[in-house]
Amino acid sequence: MDSTNTQPKWQRRKDARPAEIIEAALDVFAESGFAAAKLGDVAKRAGVVKGTLYRYFATKEDLFRAVVHHAVSLHLQSIQQISLGFEGKLRELLPLMLNSAAGRIGNSRVPALARLVISESRTFPDLATIWHDNVVTKMLQLITGIISDAQQLGEIRPGDPALYAFSVLGPLVAGALFREMFGLSSPYAPDLQALAKQHGETIIRGMLISNGEGQ
Template identity: 45%
Template structure:
């Protein structure tokens, strides 16, 4: 910020990001069908007319949530997977810690539930989520598993299936938290859940010579 720069200029530059953050929160709480643009605008502190200057539809807002909020975390996952030559268990635990922190500190879990619950009526949500996020994350982890297999760390098996096995308990834990905890079910500690899961699964995935 330059000295004496008017506050409204700073606010105008910040508005698209604030609108996207507000949209993510409203999507997580209300779902896609029930989310209203005027509520998103109010959360962002702008008028509905100002919101339309940046985003014409809820679909545009959803794509922005994916591209501006969630995708940068995916880029970190892909970079971690690409830059880590081994040992494989250290990479997996680092990735799990990163993704678990994301779902514990942002509304992304509520958006995941929204995509799952409303995909039949709004298939474009599932398409964007799959193409821009899920398939790429799964591919990055599968690639790391394939590299670990080539090094002799991981047993033979389909890398993509192994990747799905690694992440599935976290997804189930998030769905549990978003669906059943609000009606009184006891929550799971997602960090502890993933630690226990990885301890169990890695014993089956790792080749004998790669086990600690």
């Protein structure tokens, strides 16, 4: 008999409800968009009554914020972990990070959420704020900091680290949105990991001082 979890079954079920609601909301938002998503549909998919949903999330915006945090935080943490304690040079680190990001983005609902924000942020400006604060800012801060450190070590050419960060991330973001908008049936739908590999090699050659020579 497994004695490692002594919580009553009903208590474990209660503790799991916020995560179940968030998972259900992720699917509903991705499929229906923000405006058309109904909290009743989220509750039904999560297997709870609507009143239970409101115990955890007072508004649809609160639920969307939780969905973004849940959908993105694990991916960001994984990419951050690659950089923590890495003792090699940027030309080795950056391709690893891009490859990890491509693999995770390609197997997640993150592009669907990004498309939702783009299409509905004029009507619901809070969506853009949530996405900016929880996704864009964190990713740009991470890459900008890494590039700035590499510049101080004399590995990367002079230039605005934040603009370099846009150059690093832009193609992968564009590729993910292309696949989300036009589907994989398009002959131009990119393989994200192949894109990450080729782009990583290209941008590193452009950013390195003398292609890494004479350092």
